[in-house]
Amino acid sequence: MSIMIPLIVFSLVIALVVRFMKTQKAFAFTVRLGAAGVIVLSIVYAVCNFNNVVTFDLSNYEWIKYPVLALELLITGYIVFRGISSKKFLVAIFATLQFGLIAWFELTQENNITVKNDIYIDKISLLMILIIGVVGGLICLYSVEYMKAYHHHHPEFEDRRGFFFSVLFLFTAAMFGLVMFNNMTLMLFCWEITSLSSFLLIGYTKTDEAVNNAFTALVVNVFGGLCFTIGIVILGMHSHVLDFNSLMNLSNNNTVVMLAVLLIAVGGLTKSAQMPFSKWLLGAMVAPTPSSAILHSSTMVKAGVYLIIRLAPLLGSNAPGYTVAFVGGITFMYGAFMAISQRDAKKILAFSTISNLGLIVTCASLNTPEALWAAIMLIVFHAISKALLFLTVGSTEHQIGSRDVESMDGLVNVSKAVSMCLIIGIAGMFIAPFGMLISKWAAIKALIDSGNIIILLIVAFGSTVTMFFWTKWLGKIIANAHNKKKIDNTLRFDEKASLFSLSAMVVIVCAGHPLISKYIITPYIQNNMGINFSSPIDPVATTIIIAMMCVLFILPLIFVPLYHAHKEKPSSIYMSGENTGDDESFHGSLGQVQSVELQNWYMQGIFKEVKWCSWASAIVLVVGLLSIVGGFFL
Amino acid sequence: MGNRTIVPFGPQHPVLPEPIHLDLVLEDETVIEAIPSIGFVHRGLEKLVEKKDFQQYVYVAERICGICSFMHGMGYCMAVENVMDLKLPDRAEFLRTIWAELSRIHSHLLWLGLLADAVGFESLFMHCWRLREEILDLFDMTTGGRVIFSVCKVGGVRKDIDAEKLKKIVEVLSNMDSSLRSITKIFLSDTSIISRMSGVGVLSPEEAFDLGAVGPMARASGIVVDDRLLGYGAYPHVKFEVQTATEGDCYARTKVRINEIFESISIIKQCVSLMPSDTAIDVPVKGNPDGEYFARLEQPRGEVVYYVKGNGTKFLDRMRVRTPTFANLPPLLHTLKGVDLADVPVLVLTIDPCISCTER
Amino acid sequence: MQNFKIIGKDDLLSVATQMKYDHYRLAQISCTKKDKLDLVYSFVKDYDLENIRIELEFDEEIESISGIYSYAFLYENEIKELFGVKIMRISLDFNGTFYKIKKTESKNGEVAQNG
Amino acid sequence: MSFFQMAKTVLSSMFKKPATLNYPVKPREYDPIVRGHIEIEIEKCIFCGMCQRKCPTGAIKVERAEKRWAIEPFDCIQCNNCAESCPKDCLHMHNTATPANENRDLIRDARISVDAEDNKDS
Amino acid sequence: MNTVLFVIIKILIIVIAAPIVGGLLSGVDRKLSAKMQRRKGPPILQPFYDVIKLFQKETTTVNNFTRFYVAISLFFTIFTVVLFCLGMDLLLCVFSFTLACMFFVIAGYSSYSPFSFIGTERELIQIMCYEPMILIAAFGYYEAAGTFSIGGVFGLSSPVILKLPLIFIGLTYILTIKLRKSPFDLSMSHHGHQEIVKGITTELTGSSLAMVEITHWYETIFSLGFVYIFFAYNTTASKIIAAVICLVVYFLEILIDNTFARVKWQSALKYSWIITLITGALNLLYFNFFH
Amino acid sequence: MNMIKKSPWILHYDGSSCNGCDIEVLACLTPLYDVERFGIINTGNPKHADILLITVSVNEQNIPVVKQLYDQMPNPKAVVAVGICAATGGIFKECYNVMGGIDKVIPVDVYVPGCAARPESIIEGVVKALGVLESKRKANEE
Secondary structure, three states, X not given: OOOHHHHHHHHXXXXXXXXXXXXXXXXXXXXXXXXXXXXXXHXXXXXXXXXXXXXXXXXXXXXXXXXXXXXXXXXXXXXXXXHHHOOXXXXXXXXXXXXXXXXXXXXXXXXXXXXXXXXXXXXXXXXXXXHHHHHHHHHHHHHHHHHHHHHHHOOOOOOOHHHHHHHXXXXXXXXXXXXXXXXXXXXXXXXXXXXXXXXHHHHHHOOHHHHHHHHHHXXXXXXXXXXXXXXXXXXXXXXXXXXXXXXXXXXXXXXXXXXXXXXXXHHHHHHOOOOOOOHHHHHHHHOOHHHHHHHHHHOHHHXXXXXXXXXXXXXXXXXXXXXXXXXXXXXXXXXXXHHHOOOEHXXXXXXXXXXXXXXXXXXXXXXXXXXXXXXXXXXXXXXXXXXXXHXXXXXXXXXXXOOEHHHHOOHHHHOHHHHHXXXXXXXXXXXXXXXXXXXXXXXXXXXXXXXXXHHHHHHHHHHHHHHHHHHHHHHHHHOOOOOOOXXXXXXXXXXXXXXXXXXXXXXXXXXXXXXXXXXXXXXXXXXXXXXOOOOOOOHHHHHHHHHHHHHHHXXXXXXXXXXXXXXXXXXXXXXXXXXXOOOOEEEOOOOOEEEOEOOOOOOOOOOOHXXXXXXXXXXXXXXXXXXXXXXXXX | OOOOEEEEEXXXXXXXXXXXXXXXXXXXXXXXXXXXXXXXXXXXXXXXXXXXOOOOHHHHHHOOOOOOHHHHHHHXXXXXXXXXXXXXXXXXXXXXXXXXXXXXXXXXXXXHHHHHHHOOOHHHHHHHHHHHHHHHHHHHHHHOOOOOOOOEEOOEEOOOOOHHHHHHHHHHHHHHHHHHHHHXXXXXXXXXXXXXXXXXXXXXXXXXXXXXOOHHHHHHOOOOOOHHHHOOOOHHXXXXXXXXXXXXXXXXXXXXXXXXXXXXXXXHHHHHHHOOOXXXXXXXXXXXXXXXXXXXXXXXXXXXXXXXXXXXXXXXOEEEEEOHHHHHHHXXXXXXXXXXXXXXXXXXXXXXXXXXXXXX | OOXXXXXXXXXXXXXXXXXXXXXXXXXXXXXXXXXXXXXXXXEEEOOEEEEEEEEEOOOOEEEOOOOOOOOHHHHHHXXXXXXXXXXXXXXXXXXXXXXXXXXXXXXXXXXXXXX | OOOOOOHHHHHHHHOOOOOOOOOOOOOOOOOOOOXXXXXXXXXXXXXXXXXXXXXXXXXXXXXXXXXXXXXXXXXXXXXXXXXXXXOOOOEEEEOOOOOOEOOOOOOEEOOOOHHHHHHHHO | OHHHXXXXXXXXXXXXXXXXXXXXXXXXXXXXXXXXXXXXXXXXXXXXXXXXXXXXXXXXXXXXXXXXXXXXXXXXXXXXXHHHHOOOEHHHHHHHHHHHHHHHHHHHHHOXXXXXXXXHHHHHHHHHHHHHHHHXXXXXXXXXXXXXXXXXXXXXXXXXXXXXXXXHHHHHHHHHHHOOOOOOOOOOOOOOOOXXXXXXXXXXXXXXXXXXXHHHHHHHHHHHHHHHHHHOOOOXXXXXXXXXXXXXXXXXXXXXXXXXXXXXXXXXXXXXXXXXXXXXXXXXXXXXXHO | XXXXXXXXXXXXXXXOOXXXXXXHHHHHHOOOOOHHHHOOEEOOOHHHOOEEXXXXXXXXXXXXXXXXXXXXXXXXXXXXXXXXXXXXXXXXXXXXXXXXXXXXXXXOXXXXXXXXXXXXXXHXXXXXXXXXXXXXXXXXXX
16 A cells, blocks of 8 residues: 555645645645655656566455445535536436446445456556656646636636645546556546546636536546446456456457457547547636646546557457547547647647547557557657647747737747747657657558558548648747737746746657667567567667757757858848838738738638538447447357 | 738739739638729829820820730720711721731730639740730731831821731731640630639629629620620621620630630631722821710720810810720629639639729 | 710719619719819610710719719729719728829829829 | 640640740841831931921920931830821831840930941940 | 768768759759740759859848748758668658658748748648658558668569559659649749749748759659659669659659649649549558458 | 859839730740740749849839839849830820839839830840849959
8 A cells, every 4th residue: 555655645635735725825835845746756656666567456455445435426426416406417327327337336246356456557557657747747837827827817717726726636646546556446436536627627617618518528528437337347247357457368359358348448538539529628628728738638638548558458450449449540530630720729739639649549459569659659748748738828828818829920029938838849749850750650650560551541641631730830930920029928937847847858758769668668568468579660760860859959059150140131021012111011902001911721611620520420430330240249 | 800811912923914902811712802902003194185186195095005005096096086077998997907806816815825824834825925926926017016006096097908918917817727726725625724714703694794894704704795896997897706605704704715816817807808909098187176975995805985075176185095904893803702812813814904904 | 976964963873773773884984174073974785875974063072873883983983083073982982092193292183183 | 524635735846846036146037117216317307396296205306406306215116106207208217126225315316427326326 | 980981972972963963854844844835945954053043142031040941941851862862761751851841831931921921831731732642652662662661672573663553653643742843833833923922932032042942953853762662673674764764754744734724722632632542542452452 | 153144033013014015024935035045034023033124114102112122132133124114204204193214213224125125125135134233243242
């Protein structure tokens, strides 16, 4: 039990303490302390346990399931109460069903099942702990000043910061638990806490829209939880297995087991917002930015893919494997296509998150070493880059008063720091030597080798589209516009600290990806699959990539002195000869001075959200049904 | 607002042969609104009648526009001749008609070339202009000028075309026929061009009337109007058909103009064969114009209206010209809405704009 | 010789409406400035030309017919700018920026005489 | 669907001689009727001033007293009006254009001797 | 030590020879186009005259960064060509090439000039048009050659084209976009008259513009290199045939350039994706099921 | 080695013209005259151009445009005034809205006469302008 104390309990304590704080100073102190603690503890923990797999058996603590059940009852009660009072009966029904099922199962059926290693912390768990601890901690740190400014900008919302921070830390604790538990029932418990935190944070502002979206998220997540529960119950009753370690040893030819695996995978798909469940993630963007960053992009949605990675040994070339891979592929393309037509930065990030999670899901479900390597790499890079992007968008919003991509033109003239972070974040998401691309490369290799041509095609188109919307955003930021636009843009220490550390992490992790691969991912895969495996990117290519990276950072340094030595004659912009002189306006037709406005393309005619959403959902459902029918009953 | 692209289009712009300015409001690449601004070519030629006498003014009228230069001179002369009640010798009328129709061919070929250029088809542009040079050589041979002929005068024409040169004209036109047909066929049948023109800038007959379209623009929308049927010049003596189309889009306008080229060739051939043997090419002009008259004639771009008001002195009171492009601007602005930026040059071209005519 | 039908300025709108109803097209609007402003509206139906003349004092105002013939706004802006005819309620009024001619001249009324 | 409509024209053009006149290398021969610039036979001129009055651009200056006839070539629109109105038929339209010049104040004065004028042109 | 020296010399040769060949090809292109239009056309060396002139001219700039982005774009294009010619990983080449294109696009964005901006958006659309096909061609190559390494092509006993005929067709279609030939010269055209003036290069002058031109020469080499690896295998004759086929493809592109009107972006996107899907998917699926 | 003589790129601006000279400038590009033989390209973009070809005089509204275009051209640059209107205003000289020759707005290096100027004259004018460019470049270097 002792190993849980440092991480989970610390977070819980902070969550509890901060709930009853009132003043800004108190918040700042406690949250900073909490954030620093979480970061340090997770690093220390990771370093200490780096070379050994930590296992722990709770068989001596049989009683623990009663408090857990009680807490679950509490949660279910709360959800049912909120559901009924807001007339969202579906939520209440799902929650009740789930609790009934799990309570029945645990109280009457579970006794004859032996669970070994309730806690099992291997390399991938360790990696997740690091992500949750470091990225999550930085996000918490960031949120101190952010929330202060948030309430300053939005006086119309009730200031419930104590509650906000408290849920944030509660969630962190739950996430730690989620990645540590090997026992599925305990994992399910953490799973529900994360769903609940998500619900609470989305509804933070208590506006109608927020509450509605919160319920959408809850309904999907509780539905996922229900699927998860059914899966657990089936596994428990049919195969007498309740932990992942044993699950892996089951044969993947057994129809009932595979059905249970598919159900658990559906749970994972809901949490990671795959088609057709992806709508909730977009709604979640109404929440304050730190919660979007921590819950809806870097950690909580990763719980879904983490689950699928855990299930990976049972997936692969079978019906659930194909289904999940296909769902991931379609989601990847759908997310990328839809991001084109968005102009709200957070919406873009949300769609891109959905899209990338799709790719991760696809990779995880292929169950080949290369694919798994790619999936885990993607999780790492995505978590860092997305967290950075979300936080930077939050800062940008506070500086220019909008998170519309179109109003970010010339951001580089307004705030160098923020735009640098934004550029690094965007670059991290798709530009060649950066991390996401390396993982995508591995994913592509894995896809070709496993012969998934359809998904391969989807990836080819999806990545191209991805490039389109990121580049146009990047273009807006670096545009040489609105030189005169100056805004008071003092970044607070907390914001700076977290933005800069995340930016540095994007670069460092990318440059150091061979190390991550060598010391974390490869051992995990070797261990898990029992094969000899090395990084899919060959060393020469890795060297070239790192060289490219260095060049990208060195070239500007070479050019700077050259520029100072050789100044070009400034010239006005070509405006068909109608310039007024300030490069931002021209003489209009009616004799007025007309300012030039340049807006990116959104192609909303082609990329209609509703149309594509229904098509993608339909395809996913049809393929899912077909494969279930084909795989299980034929 | 704030979410739309607003860009200046012109006055200096590679696809605009002449300066005109449009404030283009775009969404993606679709034009939401186009507000025109003219005046870059406004010189004030109508007022120049007060400084040049009515005979000298022919040279100014010719320079209202360098493409349909001859037709401007001719229209002005027609108006003055009507005020002064002059009856021209038949040969002068036939010569004028030949030059007018040659001008039409040259103008339409020029336009076809520019159209090809606007849709990004450079080689076709080159071939069109190569053919056009053959017509210009005919001008060089018969009038001594490639662009501005200076052959019209009040009371007739200043140069005769002798039989040999008339034969040469027919010969050149006949030789051109096959290459002309193969070039124009490309415009009418090549899928890549059709995809740029078909369905772009559709103007229904009702809209064409409501917006006051004239010339090929109106004819392409199915309105049968051709001022040559008014019976000026030698047109009463020759047979020709008014070319119309029904689609009302850029493709229809191209089709109409291409058919007009062949119609013009036939008119010229008829004129040459019907050419009166009487050698008088002008009548003496006595006195000064007194009175007013509206002359209308069909330019390559459509109907031009000349209004002349004399007061008995050699300086006119008022000379007014309403050129076809002026009338075709409203349909242009109407059709610009909702097209792509890439279509803007194509659409601007399909009215065959002549800004120097428009602004004078 | 052609006919010029002289009407009063108040009849303009009704005459224009009638013309439009009869399917006439507005061929042009022109102005001649002597001791009075002499406005000529020409309407064309096929090959038929109708001219309508209105005589105005310099400071008299006249209604725009751009509500009836939408494309009249071009002609009206033109004569408004070049001759200083006071035309009211043009649908798209450039307010003297149609041709953007040199403004200094308009002070002494020079510009108002050209066109 | 018909693509490559142009291919025939384009490919056959490749094997034809270019239509290019090769102008500066090969001087252009003009038809005699072509209007290039006005020349005067000064010895025939009676300085009546008819050409000056008829000229639409006022390019011709005639000073009867000084027996001076001059033309501003950068004002002349080559309309041939002066030649047609000359009572003594001493003005002629030549078919070569005035050369392009870096200086536009190039008044051709008929009193200047022919040699000097040639020097000035070149 | 010797091998290192050898590689360095090789790189130098590639860096110097590629633009010369590219420039000559561009000169031939202009001459042939002129012939097709019944003109005499410029001298073959004209592209070099143009570029040298641009270097001799004054460089003006609308901001301090544009030229820098263009330079990076050039750098990575050279980098790509070097990687390609050294026979490295094909996918890496594609990625590095995309990076180069990206910097070019960013150069277009940075000026905040109307026509440059619209050109940039179109350029992005164009990248979106051709990128899937290039990726799929790389995938196909991997399946056919068993490796992503370009050098591996010379170890094959039969050319890749036999296994990827459809992908080759798709690739030649897409090359029209990369070589900026009509009908796909949306973003910046070599021809004079376009509705967006000169697209991305509108604001570039002097040496910046010259760099873009040189980038284009390298791009030409890279594009034709892609064609080359479809035909070359371990015989000497095949290498010569492959080079000849590259020239034939280039001629075909010139012919297409002169026989098509420019399409709009909608059609460009639609047709190139449809072609990509048909050729790429069919070929890959066929290959996967039968080999 | 000075390449500007081998690759002069032109920008054509049509002032308050009658179109006559403009279409002749365009005609220079076409097969019969084909100025691309001399490396001349009609760029349509002041920033790429070496020679500004202005056909015909300017009016009030054109003055800022012409100045702007001239300013945007990088050095060395030359201006060729095509047609007599561009030199003196020609037949439009007396119009109230015409300013007369281009040289009232920007310095002109070569004048091409003619109404309308013939393509041969225009080619001749451009060739003359090349000499001007050459000497301007030399002056710049010194």
